Amino acid sequence: MLISQLSAKTARASSAQGPAVPKGQQKGQQTKAAIVDAALGLATQIGLEGLSIGALAEVMHMSKSGVFAHFGSREELQISVVREYHARFEEEVFYPVLSQPRGLPRLQAMFHNWMHRTSVELDSGCIYISGAVEFDDRPGPVRDALAESVRTWLAAMTRAVMQAKEAGHLHQEADEHQMAFEIHGLILALHYEARFLQTPGSIARANTGFANILARYGNPGALAPAASGATSATSFLSEANPAAPDSPPSSPSV
């Protein structure tokens, strides 16, 4: 399971409500969660570095000191946003794949969900990508939180590849770190070429790239329909390259 420290903290901070929590404290947590929600919306558009207590107070129709009281510093606000983003990423991309059988079906689902989220973010921006540029030369707790969040996800992807090897769906010599690196590259190229360059066909290219990676490492012996009821590798491969199924309605040109 990939319940990282980050997301556990987020859960405690923003949504875990025990019956013993006093009403005032509960309201405080709800307000804080609402501020983080607004801050996340702002940060995906203008970046984590663009966040300010002042801008957020305006959006929330609160006083600056009211916002400040919930975080204590701009840095703590940024870290809360990273944690919230991490929690949502896990919720949307990672947790749903746990219902898939280990091996290729789960790896497929991970890529599929990641592609879906990236496609949606072609319009809004992605904190993992913009944040990396903002903080790659700024050591500190915000950078640490962001890098830890991305590393956690890439480690989950690496683990899924290892499980696919164990299940015999991929060749034993497949290097899980290499595969995760190449898959990460496809997602980054999709974001760059579709969002910045506005190159048509980028989503289809990322899907084809994934199919190419699987074809290289796929185990031909596993390509027959699996007796276990798991999605067969054949359908996995064919499903990995549809005609841009994840294109959001608002990005027709991609």
Added chain:
Amino acid sequence: MLISQLSAKTARASSAQGPAVPKGQQKGQQTKAAIVDAALGLATQIGLEGLSIGALAEVMHMSKSGVFAHFGSREELQISVVREYHARFEEEVFYPVLSQPRGLPRLQAMFHNWMHRTSVELDSGCIYISGAVEFDDRPGPVRDALAESVRTWLAAMTRAVMQAKEAGHLHQEADEHQMAFEIHGLILALHYEARFLQTPGSIARANTGFANILARYGNPGALAPAASGATSATSFLSEANPAAPDSPPSSPSV
């Protein structure tokens, strides 16, 4: 040839010195080139959006109005920086490959030079990557200049793949746009994982990824040493995956 409009303009603006240019004008051009040089240094570290006439005046020990007189606007300064970056990228990455035979040797040289430049930029930052994040949601002439510069380079990469197909070094069914997309992804993943995540082994992974792409599309018939004297595809493939030859001295952990 890939002498784009952008670089042609840069050459005219910053370095083309005919004997008929009056001395005062020549000095003005030299000063402007020096400002652009300083601005490029700043922009690779703090981003194009971080550039200001004021900060630049301080670095150059000039008055704000003195700097302003050379550009007229901050936007024009940013565009001059993009053009200069483009010119240097061509100088370092593209022009040297023209001495290589068309086909795999030239494609190899392009990737090799791109990797080298990216490796050096793991310390300093890369305007093509940071600029994409800064301007992906800001339409205007700076974004246009930056996107045009990247597109020009990716088109050159695509053309090199086509030439490799024509030369019989790659399968006829190899999709040049797909290959350029996947190669771009490797460079982006290298920059992200080495610079932001500081993951060891990233350079070797990018090189292995390139070898994997070539292995997929390589034409087995072309893998024997070429009679023409061109670098054979075999040495191409083996050279594509050395032990991180491009790591700059200051990034020992990458």
